[in-house]
Amino acid sequence: MSKLIEPRTLKGFRDYPPDLMIPREWLMDTARRVYRSYGFAPIDTPALEYAEILIGKLDADAEIQRQLYRFRDHGGRDVALRFDLTVPFARFAAQNIAKLGTPFKRYHIGPVWRGENTQAGRYREFMQCDFDTIGTTSNGADIETALVIHDLMVALGFERFEVRINNRLVLNGLLEEQGLAEKAGPILRVLDKLPKQGRDKVIAELSAPLGEGVGLEAGQAERVVALAQTQGSSGEVLDRVERDFGRNAKAAEGVARLRELIAVARTAGIPDERLRIDLSICRGLDYYTGTIYETFLTDLPGIGSVCSGGRYDNLAGLYTKQALPGVGASLGLDRLLAAMEELNLLPKASTPAPVLVVQFAAERLGDYQRIGRTLRQAGIATEVYPEAKKLGAQLQYAERRGFRLALIAGPDEFAAGVCKVKVLATREERSVPEVELVATIQKELAADQRR
């Protein structure tokens, strides 16, 4: 026998066996369903692109550049694996928007690759799950983005969460009024660390001299942080900004857009406590120019935002002269999966089917598959065990995989036109006439879910 090749995955990459892939697929399905329900349409783009397109105007020493999987293909082309879905979307939009028309609403769920140093829970291949509306500056699209995030979180089974919303116009207006307009970029990048690092560290970094920090005077740094930490309901926060800074055109426009967002969301039926104006939300990226969004789980605030995004002025300026303003957000799939695992929200099963039909008598395989097809047609996923092994071995398999019900029928049952239904969690079993099987199983599965 020749030498075996050691089966292994690359460092920073992982397999998804069924117990991990079932919840992951459910999450992607749910996102897809919610995005579609708002009229976002799916697109896909290649994993490989010309390196120059992905790199765009990144600094030569930017972290992303170093993380790029970049090589020469068979034709000697300089190519790389995409590191996010935004840059390919920009390239896609520049190439196709004339044909597609605006407004254009798309979602894109797909893997991206970054050769990062692998730390706890960071992988070199991970899924992104983005939705965007481009080709309109209308606040209607900003408002809808908040509704989508809200409905997505509810569809994922969360009740206790908060979408925190701000507007870069407000932040920039406040900074202008402090005479800090020119330092807005660095200030916002530091302010973005407020939830994680707290007030004191952020003030220290803001007031540290240039090189180490932003170089603000101590009083300025404190005022900036105090403004960002303005407390109160959404209405109170907006009233205060308007009172103190309403003379500033940017701040006034930002406040007006946020007010409309809160009002429309309320009329549309979103509970008030789920959306909150929070002046400390600022997102690190220079890219954002208007509304910005972060989403926090009330029971796991430390995990950070699980769905974030914002409005930008121009998606595809590197590739086309056509200005493409837009707004969108991205679901943090892996972070959310980790959170759901921690909150015990994930079902523990390695089968997508709740019902196993035991192969009791090999010569009745046709009947087992007939019963299986009847249940499948009623929407109940049903596996038929492939061999006529001992009953005990088949039931052990059923329990190990996480099936909910086992169906057992031998010559006696077939003669009587019945089938035994065994509830695996309680080990209770009873005979059910075949004609009542679908209804009985639907009832048992509903009861099992409540257990």
Added chain:
Amino acid sequence: MSKLIEPRTLKGFRDYPPDLMIPREWLMDTARRVYRSYGFAPIDTPALEYAEILIGKLDADAEIQRQLYRFRDHGGRDVALRFDLTVPFARFAAQNIAKLGTPFKRYHIGPVWRGENTQAGRYREFMQCDFDTIGTTSNGADIETALVIHDLMVALGFERFEVRINNRLVLNGLLEEQGLAEKAGPILRVLDKLPKQGRDKVIAELSAPLGEGVGLEAGQAERVVALAQTQGSSGEVLDRVERDFGRNAKAAEGVARLRELIAVARTAGIPDERLRIDLSICRGLDYYTGTIYETFLTDLPGIGSVCSGGRYDNLAGLYTKQALPGVGASLGLDRLLAAMEELNLLPKASTPAPVLVVQFAAERLGDYQRIGRTLRQAGIATEVYPEAKKLGAQLQYAERRGFRLALIAGPDEFAAGVCKVKVLATREERSVPEVELVATIQKELAADQRR
């Protein structure tokens, strides 16, 4: 303004805009649903693997080797993009099967990459869509594979198709009886071309001297082709093989397994005309050792098999000493999409939502989104136009995108508690009380589908 980067995709790669991605996603969803309904569980594996794992024992000059996207990663590792889902599954199984247990049923839907010469309709990145049962030699798994293929084709909307089934044991038995056992490999590879190239060319290649062909005597070649082309119902074909070759142990076992398959499928409710024993089906790959499957569309036979597979003795022999026999098949996603386009089975729309709520009066945006959320909660995907543009422009957008219904409400309608429902195909419109909106729209969409 700095120079623009030309937005373009790599040769052999393509974007999927919504009108292509919507049917593609629907196809993948349908496959997923059918696979799951039989208890196949999802897995995923990395796009990148160690090159040595993907290459295995391929000849250095094998086509796949030349097509591999292979490079050195940041750590200097020799890595490559997967070229199919079978090799990664073998690696995965070798690594994980002890923990997962057998039988193990998985599906895997994901992209693979091959730097092929790009011809009509061949891309360097394409989706594979595989399902397999491993860890059992039981015919129950072979039979189920045929049922899954059948139910998948039906779920995809096909009525006129045929799953053609054979067994390598039968073919090998027939060749043994002709004294051709040692040439079985090359003979089957040539015989595999029978549907495309026809009888005469295949006989010519079989009887051409070694180097150009297989080197059979003319009489042998004709007998082999005549056997492969045995006509008749599944029962007749099996009866003839049994009568003429039943003394051969392999042929007898192959016939017994095929007989059971046909009998179980019939009892399980598969129409007889959908499954057919066809001795000319032999699949080119040496890999297969038992039952083999191909699937043909009655109305487009020339497109070739759209779902193919077979039984194999050992999935992961390169990576583990544990024998992992199995059986599975793969849906030819891109081929099937092309077929469905040709048969006009694909809906023409670039939106996943059937309903557009017109933004007639900007100050009622909250109500438009409230109506939208009511419809979404009833399972009706609904887009709200993001700006209060002119009605004509919004309706033009609706038609261009392929929406089915537009909802229009201004101050008068809101005052009266109604909403206008416009059927875009017929341009008919009527006022509907808001409380009846969901029911009316469900009825209109059903009527629209029948149109």
